[in-house]
Amino acid sequence: MYSGNYSVQLEYTGLNQEILRYVTAQPAHTVYLKIIDQKPQQIYIVYGRDSKPTPKVSYQIQQPWGDLKANSCITSGIDLDRHHVRSTHRKAPKSENVYLQVLVKLYRFLARRTESNFNKVVLRRLFMSRINRPPVSLSRLVSNVTDSHKGKTIVVIGTVTDDNRLLTVPKLSVAALRFTATARARIEKAGGETLTLDQLALRAPTGANTLLLRGPKNAREAVKHFGFGPHSHKKPYVRSKGRKFERARGRRRSRGFKV
Helix, strand or coil, rough: EEEECCHHHHHHCCCHHHHHHHHHCCEEEEEEEEEEEEEEEEEEEECCCCCCCCCCCCEEEECCCCCCCCCEEEEEEECCCCCEEEEEECCCCCCCCCCCCCHHHHHHHHHHHCHHHHHHHHHHHHHHCCCCCEEEEHHHHHEEEEHHCCCCCCEECCCCCCCCCCCCHHHHHCCCECCHHHHHHHHHHHEEEEECCHHHHHCCCCCCCCCEEEECCCCCCHHHHCCCCCCCCCCCCCCCCCCCCCCEEEEEEHHCCEE
């Protein structure tokens, strides 16, 4: 890279006078000329007279050496690879909960030092938002535990909640981020155990003999309103739930009258 604030050097390289006048007309500039195989490839114009400034404007020479014109041989642009392309997945949790951050530190270590995909999945789910970590009910835990899963520890990266429709709870070993009070009481009353994720790391550092579960992501109230067009069965946003608001009056007798 040849650099300098010398219009004489640019004249010497054989650049067109029209380009030279355009380049040197800028006030208080420094010109950087990149030469490859004795041919100018790129001109950098930098405002100011620093010894090592950062280029602000770049002109790329497109036509071959000796046939240069001011309008066709240079184009202004920023030479950046993968411009405006960014990775959007999380690399750390947004939460400032110190207990969650300690778990992230623990499973980041386990994911790096072990070859277990279990730890990588747990780490990725610890980064997720609460919408992407839906709660899991006791009935869902029981329905997913078959005879082949007897003796395994169920792992939930989220909250385990109670389900009063479930009459009997079998003996379960469950590790989760959080338990509701009634869910914890019912599991422990049945002879089971509720573990934290750091206790799970001591018991199964590679995730051996575990069953990883998660809840339904699209079961929340907001998702019922999503959809477009007729026959999508989406739930309407009703202004009020009174007698006179969107009760299908006139369509059936149970809603006032029928025409």
